[in-house]
Amino acid sequence: MAQVDPARSRIRDRKGGLELELALSQGVPYRIFTLQDPRRVVLDFREVDWSGVQAATLVRSDLVASAAMGGVRPGWSRLVLTLTAPLALQRAALTIDPESGAAVLRARFMRVGDAAFAAAAGAAPDPGWALPAATSGDSRAASSTSEAGVLRILLDPGHGGLDPGAMRDGVTESRLMLSYARTLREALVRAGAEVAMTREDDSFVSLERRVEMAHAMDADLFISLHADALAGGGARGTTVHTLSKTASDEASRKLAERHDRGDILAGVDLSHSDDVVADVLMDLARMETQPRSEALADAVVAALRSAGLPLNSRPRRAAGYSVLKAADIPSILIEVGFLSSDRDRANLVTPEFRARLAGAVRDAVLAWQLADEAEAPLRRQ
Incomplete structure (x- = not known):
């Protein structure tokens, strides 16, 4: 190099x-x-x-x-x-x-x-610089079919490469979330799920490509993982976010802006990202998918509370996160903690804490799967 x-x-x-x-x-x-x-x-x-x-x-x-x-x-x-x-x-x-x-x-x-x-x-188009076809990063999850009842999950460790995310006292969000995603993947695989990740190393993946990968593997769930930092250091504990056109609060709006800014930092072409017709069609698809995303987010909060893990005083939030815009795939974003909080940062750098956190998220996914399968006959086909 x-x-x-x-x-x-x-x-x-x-x-x-x-x-x-x-x-x-x-x-x-x-x-x-x-x-x-x-x-x-x-x-x-x-x-x-x-x-x-x-x-x-x-x-x-x-x-x-x-x-x-x-x-x-x-x-x-x-x-x-x-x-x-x-x-x-x-x-x-x-x-x-x-x-x-x-x-x-x-x-x-x-x-x-x-x-x-x-x-x-x-x-300009250049075959030597073209991205390869989207893959899930896991040959098992990339297959076109899976056994009945087996969840396909795409984990998205936030940021990466020239977009490191939040940084505090030598801890970098992109690397920390990659480590946590690996722990969570292991917990989910042991529970019988098929799991892939948007990145396997500290490299950049655009927001559009992360969503594209979810479609390429025909994912049943998309879970994005972050550990941001907020000015003042007052925020702490896990928060779980879903997509919304309007942010539920000012902090969530600022978090969404920071997460989306990675594409600008990485030089991604955003000139064709706003298509009114496409937005209308996706809104129609989300009428069915959004309640499922909300149910998953609620299940994660309940599982973390049951496991005695630290939650934010307002654990359920929403904002216009671009990475959650796969209209046909239930998607959530988990801020597992805040690097600006001394307590959260100390917890998140501890492997034992990350394992407990992964176990709780796994339990939430399994509980959500049972409830979602029970409600499947009531949804439009």
């Missing part, structure tokens, strides 16, 4: 435009493109290790509002620059030292008009 030399790398204003110089330990394939809403420059690499690189020291430009970097999927990494003005790539070149193999990527961007930026935005 190519290493970045922070001391010899810079992104700066120069001659009315933006100049990028990235020093690498070796040459790697790369591509550069722009995205709008918001305006971003995206650089993909196969693959670069960003360890030790700080956005605050790398970027010294009034044309860049923020920068994010890190893994975007296995074998790929990405640098995303959110712009304050429309820019277009003028030139780019990777030079490699024939003796050492070290490389320097240089790129220059010039100011353009809004119309020119919009016309050029988007990544």
Whole structure:
């Protein structure tokens, strides 16, 4: 994996435009493109290790509002620059030292008009960079059929890669949730469920792709796992969230915004994400699915309370979480705790606590399955 030399790398204003110089330990394939809403420059690499690189020291430009970097999927990494003005790539070149193999990527961007930026935005089709067909990450769950009564569950460890989520005292949400998801998967598999995960390592998966994976494995349930941090550190205990067009409270609204922001950080093209007709059709499908999601969320709260695990004072909440928008699959988001809470953080880094939490969620899923099967004849076919 190519290493970045922070001391010899810079992104700066120069001659009315933006100049990028990235020093690498070796040459790697790369591509550069722009995205709008918001305006971003995206650089993909196969693959670069960003360890030790700080956005605050790398970027010294009034044309860049923020920068994010890190893994975007296995074998790929990405640098995303959110712009304050429309820019277009003028030139780019990777030079490699024939003796050492070290490389320097240089790129220059010039100011353009809004119309020119919009016309050029988007990544051109490139088979070498295309995502593989969606898979569940588990060959058992990817099959087209399953035994009667066997639940297919897709677990979604939140964030990942260049979107680490919340961070407190050396604890990173994306890594902590990956560890917890593995524990929960083991508990569910031992109970007879077929379980897959949206990611198996610390790599980025877009919100749209997470939902796509649920459909690809024909999932019966989708459970997204998070451990956020809120300013002030007052929130603590588990909360369970379902989808709603309006947030049940201000904290849930802010959580939904932070979870969705990962796609912007990772340079995902959001220009086609709003389709009024599609939204209407999905609302019709959710008329049946939403009560099932609500029942699952209630079952999780009841199981955690029965197990004596710490719950938030308002454990049931709702907001417009994009990751819960699979219209035909019951979906919930569990904030297993808050990294901003010293008590929650101490609990969540303890394997024994995570095992208890996984056991309670497993019990909730099994209780929900029995009730859902009993009500199945009453639903529309």
